[in-house]
Amino acid sequence: MPYENLRVERQDAIARITFDRPKVLNALNRKTMEELDACLDEAARDDSVRALILTGAGEKAFVAGADIGELAQRTPVDGKEFSLYGQSVLRKLETIGKPSIAAINGYALGGGCELALACTLRIASRTAKLGQPEVKLGILPGYGGTQRLARLCGRGVAARLVLTGEIISAEEALGIGLVNQVVEPAELLPAAEALAGKILANAPLAVRYSLEAIDRGLEMPQEQGLFLEATLFGLLCATEDMREGTRAFLEKRAPQFKNR
Numbered sequence: 001m002p003y004e005n006l007r008v009e010r011q012d013a014i015a016r017i018t019f020d021r022p023k024v025l026n027a028l029n030r031k032t033m034e035e036l037d038a039c040l041d042e043a044a045r046d047d048s049v050r051a052l053i054l055t056g057a058g059e060k061a062f063v064a065g066a067d068i069g070e071l072a073q074r075t076p077v078d079g080k081e082f083s084l085y086g087q088s089v090l091r092k093l094e095t096i097g098k099p100s101i102a103a104i105n106g107y108a109l110g111g112g113c114e115l116a117l118a119c120t121l122r123i124a125s126r127t128a129k130l131g132q133p134e135v136k137l138g139i140l141p142g143y144g145g146t147q148r149l150a151r152l153c154g155r156g157v158a159a160r161l162v163l164t165g166e167i168i169s170a171e172e173a174l175g176i177g178l179v180n181q182v183v184e185p186a187e188l189l190p191a192a193e194a195l196a197g198k199i200l201a202n203a204p205l206a207v208r209y210s211l212e213a214i215d216r217g218l219e220m221p222q223e224q225g226l227f228l229e230a231t232l233f234g235l236l237c238a239t240e241d242m243r244e245g246t247r248a249f250l251e252k253r254a255p256q257f258k259n260r
């Protein structure tokens with residue numbers, strides 16, 4: 001489906017979603033969130049899509065946040081509604097059952113940083129800048145930033161970035177675990193594709209349930225998370241791909257996974 005503010009391209013099993021409003025540094029307006037919502041539904045339905053890469057159009061920004069022009073008009077009631085809606089779209093991305101990689105090519109601020117946080121993994125260009133500057137606008141990160149940043153990088157890091165609104169470099173983001181890897185700008189998309197390729201070489205159901213165990217497990221006490229892990233482990237023992245993966249190892253050959 002063609003979108004106004006997103007570009008979606010396919011490369012084999014990878015769908016690349018590019019946020020494409022370069023005049024406003026790819027800021028997220030309502031239309032863009034609705035398009036992302038629809039695009040994720042499409043990706044979820046399409047079994048041939050097995051990984052997502054999210055990036056920004058142009059050289060300057062991944063996504064510079066929610067659209068401040070729209071934000072300025074929010075009332076208390078629709079501000080809450082819009083925050084909940086955006087959270088639900090990012091939760092859809094997080095729980096789609098397919099790994100997503102944020103290829104952060106420039107500014108990832110506010111809602112843009114929160115978008116990256118909802119992805120499974122994050123690779124940044126050396127020139128990228130990240131931060132949660134919402135407090136400078138009199139708001140707080142309303143797309144899950146206070147929750148995901150604290151879970152990913154710890155309470156101290158979240159408090160520092162959210163309360164100061166400070167914008168940090170890709171290298172610093174790497175140091176605090178906010179991104180997984182930093183590469184030269186020209187290497188960003190190839191690195192994201194290579195990372196997706198490494199995941200796609202593995203048994204699809206094993207990848208899917210691993211993601212589920214990590215994501216749902218984080219919401220549970222460890223005892224229950226361990227039980228979930230064992231249950232999903234047992235489920236994978238019933239798959240053809242588990243037989244194939246273990247047999248291929250013992251026969252010293254590459255496995256042929258079938259997503260069954």
Ligand code: CO8
Pocket residue numbers: 023024025027028064065066067068069071079082083086107109110111112133134137140141142143
């Ligand atoms: N929204 C709308 N327009 C934007 C945004 C944005 N987030 N960011 C940049 N733009 C526009 C600028 O207004 C400018 O437009 P114009 O050319 O018409 O003047 C154009 O993009 C280029 O930007 P700059 O000229 O400012 O470029 P600089 O290189 O000087 O600066 C910065 C780049 C540092 C990225 C700067 O643009 C900036 O600070 N942008 C805003 C960053 C920000 O505060 N982001 C957080 C927004 S709040 C948020 O994301 C909340 C999420 C939760 C929402 C909850 C539910 C509603």
